[in-house]
C-alpha cells in the first residue's frame with residue numbers, strides 16, 4: 001500500500017517508527033506535514049496540493065494530529081476521507097476525543113466507568129459543582145489540555161473556587177472532577193488497535209506529583225491489565241469510534257475509571273515500557289482497512305461536517 005503519515009515532524013519517535021514498520025512490511029510510506037496540505041474544494045472534486053503537487057494514489061493515511069492543530073489537521077483528514085482515501089483514525093473521532101467534556105459525555109452514555117465530572121459556565125455555580133463531585137479536594141481540567149498541562153489539584157473548596165474563577169476570567173473552559181486519591185499518582189495507559197489491547201503500561205508520577213504523564217517526569221512500566229481494565233479500554237475506544245487509541249485510566253476501589261482517550265497516542269513510552277512492536281500493529285491494521293472496499297467510506301453528505309461544527313478553530 002501507499003501510505004501517508006500525517007505528522008509535523010518526521011524525526012519524532014512515533015513518526016519514524018511508523019515509517020520503519022511500514023517499510024519493513026513492504027509498503028511505501030511518506031510523511032506529510034498536514035499544515036502544508038492546501039485543500040481545494042470544488043463540486044465533486046476534492047483535492048490536496050502539497051508543495052505545489054497534487055496528492056494522488058494514496059491508499060491510506062495515519063493521522064498524527066497534535067492537539068494544538070486539531071482544527072486544521074482534522075480538516076485535512078476530512079479532505080482525504082472525501083477523496084476516498086482510508087484513514088486509520090477518522091476525522092470525527094479525532095475531534096470528539098479532543099474535547100474532554102464531549103468525550104466524557106459519550107463515555108458516560110456508553111456506560112464506561114469514570115471519575116464523577118461536572119461542568120458549568122458560571123463561577124457562582126462552582127461551590128454547587130464541587131459538592132456534586134463529592135467536595136474538595138477536586139481536580140480542575142482545561143477541556144483541551146494535554147501532557148498534564150492544564151490539570152490542577154485543588155486541595156480545598158476555596159482554592160478550587162479561585163482557580164476556576166481565574167480560568168473563567170481567561171475564557172478557558174474547564175471541567176471539575178472528583179479526585180481519585182487511591183490511584184496515588186499513577187495511571188494506566190492501554191494502547192488499543194483494532195478492538196484489541198496491544199500493549200499497556202502503568203505510569204507513575206515523580207515524587208510528590210499527582211500527574212503521571214511521562215511529559216511531567218513520570219515513568220512507565222509494563223503492566224498486565226485486569227479483565228475489567230481491558231474491557232473498559234476497549235469500550236472507551238469503541239464508543240469514541242477510534243480504531244487506534246491510548247486510553248488513560250485510574251485504578252480505584254470501584255474499578256477502572258477512564259480519564260480520557262487519546263487519538264494520536266505516543267509510541268515511545270509504550271514501546272519502551274513493553275518492548276512490543278506497537279507501530280507494526282498500527283501498520284497492519286491500516287493495511288487491513290486500506291483493503292476494505294473504498295465505497296464503504298464515502299461519508300453521507302450530511303455526515304461530513306456535523307461533529308466539527310461546534311469546534312473552536314485553533
Ligand SMILES: Nc1ncnc2c1ncn2[C@@H]1O[C@H](COP(=O)(O)OP(=O)(O)OP(=O)(O)O)[C@@H](O)[C@H]1O
Nearest residue numbers: 115139145146147148149178179180187210211212
Ligand atoms: N480525577 C483525577 N484523580 C486523580 N488523578 C488524576 C485525575 N485526573 C487526572 N489525574 C492525573 O493527572 C494526569 C493528567 O490528566 P489527563 O490525562 O486527564 O490530562 P492530559 O493533560 O490530557 O494528559 P495526556 O497528555 O495524557 O493527554 C493523569 O494521567 C493522572 O495521573
Ligand SMILES: [Mg+2]
Nearest residue numbers: 145146147260
Ligand atoms: Mg489528553
Ligand SMILES: [Mg+2]
Nearest residue numbers: 148248259260
Ligand atoms: Mg492523559
